Amino acid sequence: MSIECEVIPQGQGLAVNQKMDDEIMLNKQLFRDATSPYYVIAPPYTEMSSGIRVLHYLCHVLNLNGQEAYVSTDVTNGQLRTPLLTEEVKVRHIQAGREPIVIYPEVVLGNPLGARHVVRYLLNRPGALGGAEVFEDNDFILQYRREYVPDDMTVDAALYLPHSDLSLFNTDGIDESRRAGSCFFINRYKGGLEDVPEDAVEVSRRV
Template sequence: MAPVFLIWAPPYATTSSGIRALYRLCHHLNEAGYPSAMVARRIKRLPKWNIPFHRGGVGDSIVIYPEIVPGNPLAAEKVVRWALNDPGLLGGETTYADEEMVFVYDPQRLEAVSRAVKEPLGPRRVLWMGLIDPDVIYPDPSVPKTIDCSFIYKGRALSERFPLPEGIAIEALEDRTPNMAALGDTLRRTRTLYSYDHYSNVLREAAISGCELRVIGEDGVWHDPRGCSCPKNIWWYDDLLGSYARRYSDSAFTHDFVREVRTRWSVPQAAPPGKLRRFWRRFRPFG
């Protein structure tokens, strides 16, 4: 007996929302009763997350690859391609094989990812979850806002074209945030976050923490991303502050995902928690 899903991922990194999403998906699938495990080059245990790690063959499992992985390195017979960004933008292929089931993370990327497949993708191919941890990201009006920060990440090219505003002491967010706890602490003390990355979950985390937000456009103009129509803007879903904690812990979205996967492959019914624990005790190739 093999896990239902195996999820390929780079080594865990708090700085990448895409990587966090891959590990978090494994957690949610297990919490919902679908045995799942990670395939990663370096193992990092995350105590609060239900994520076993792969130590054996693929077998009959459905393998989930992010869009940055070219081809099918695990030679899996059943492949789900999860496009966390535009195909080919950060690596991987610009088109996907007909045999793959392609999903997108952000509903705003449906059109772009549809160009990488034969048939247009619809809303049932959106696999989205909340990634903002309420234990570390939250507003606290009692904390004085004493610093301004910049954030580059995927915006390196823009940062080389357009300098930060003059006359302001601005610290690099990346230099202050070796982990999620430090990120939350820094954002709560940040007045304004100047971001060269228009498509990052950090923008939502900063908004929740009470920061003013400025992103740079291709025209070199700093502006608030919450009211712009830039094509690379993240999805600002309704009631961000009021719903982010619930979205982070809710695994119910996995059932819609599994329902769509079943249109192509067989997926067992969700197992109750006790049965899932017995499954992992029996399946020794997984830690």
Template sequence: MSELETVFFAKRRNPYYVVAPRYVRTSAGIKVLHFLCHALNRMGETAFLIIYPHSPPYLSTHPALNTPLLTKRVMDYHRESGLTPITIYPENMRGNPLNAPFVVRYVLNYAGLLGGDEAYPESEYCISYSEAIAATVPRSRHTIFVPASDPQLFTPPPAGTKRQGGCFYAGKYKYYHGGKTSPVTEGMEEILRDRPDAQTPDQIRDLFRRCEVFYCYENSALAIEAMLCGCPVVFLPNEHFTDLIGKAELGTYGYVWGDDPAGLARAKETVVQARERYMELFALAEQEVRRFVDGTQAAVQQVTYDEPMSDAYVPKIKASERYFSVVRTIWLMVRERGLLYTANVIKNRLKSGRIKLYEA
């Protein structure tokens, strides 16, 4: 007899726990983690977010994404059901703070650059964000370049629009590393992030639509968004920016490495192809996520779930909420089925130890 295929019952699949900070539109790395969780659920897997550092639930996720937050109740259900979670950490988290039985390390940036460990144990299932990063990660199993910029928002201006001037971004380079910007960007409008005076996504899009060139001092999704708007990009290398993370994925279209007039001319000529290339990345990413699912579901079969994971970063049911839930359930049962029926149910469940907050 074949396995029952229906939408009414959940598949017995090992779940995915994705550890990520709260959703922030200005961080490509954070968006990638949330998008991965969303994609896994869209593919029919079971995936949850663990928000670290802690953030109130109503501020933690994007309302349009299928990214449920993991709870203690769900963790207990998975363990009692014999399911081993596949926990995905970004590269900037040290070690295995949740005591996860099966660890996936998603290396989104060069190891140790933004915190975290500089090397990963052989027990971890490592995956990389790009080919450039994968080349620096021993035993990287998959390269999953999740497109984090929205090509529906960042679009070219109407045909015939006249472009003039330029703009630049030097977020981490200027405000984190204390770097000095080049004279080439002097007097240009600066794109700001995570500040009260920062531009909105619509304002950034409009800026890219009217500028002739965008100068970028670091790896940033803003460069992709500029090219999606038909604005060529000049990457300005510095001591903190020596390589382009997505060069293999983006190809050679729409940008130039270094302030070279000939290179900029070519970037202007090929920026339309940059958008075409980017659109192809969605299908490639989906294929790789499916291979990742096959690989992790097979590998986790060899792992035993002996010690419970830490629930330090997941919401828990308070004692008062537990008490209210039990009282409300009993009251509803009395109202609908009567006192004698309710008393018998409670007696039988106490005897069998089946009083829980959920039923398997």
């Protein structure tokens, strides 16, 4: 009988062990049960609404992190991984016995998809722009900012996603010493302005 052995050079043993561990983990992932898909109920994508952008970014981030997520609109940002939730997709999940986790923004009234697993993402104060002011006891309440949560409401978790494209909004290559003037953006804010220079230019679109 002859036995062939591979001699591993000193210092490479850890790398070989890591490779074996990675292969074992991959095999486990290949044959494990599929997780629940996410349905993100979102309006058509627009750069004019930070809340809408956040919903689309949420779907994108879920997919980037190995989850299976869809948005309910076919108007999307082509640079994001936000596949459309179609009837065919829903049927496929039903046939596979995979119950979705449906994420509604706070403006959606009720549970239009009749989902058993519901997440309410508070992108504004409940009822401020429509929708209900209270939710079902079994709903998972997710806050975007603490100030959007009524005092008598308990939230389950907080999730903040940046809503500005930092590849555009940055000071890369800018000579700070040559900057002049000032501007301000307030959008939905209805209160008075404080500490704003008299010559500042408003760049917001009041709604």
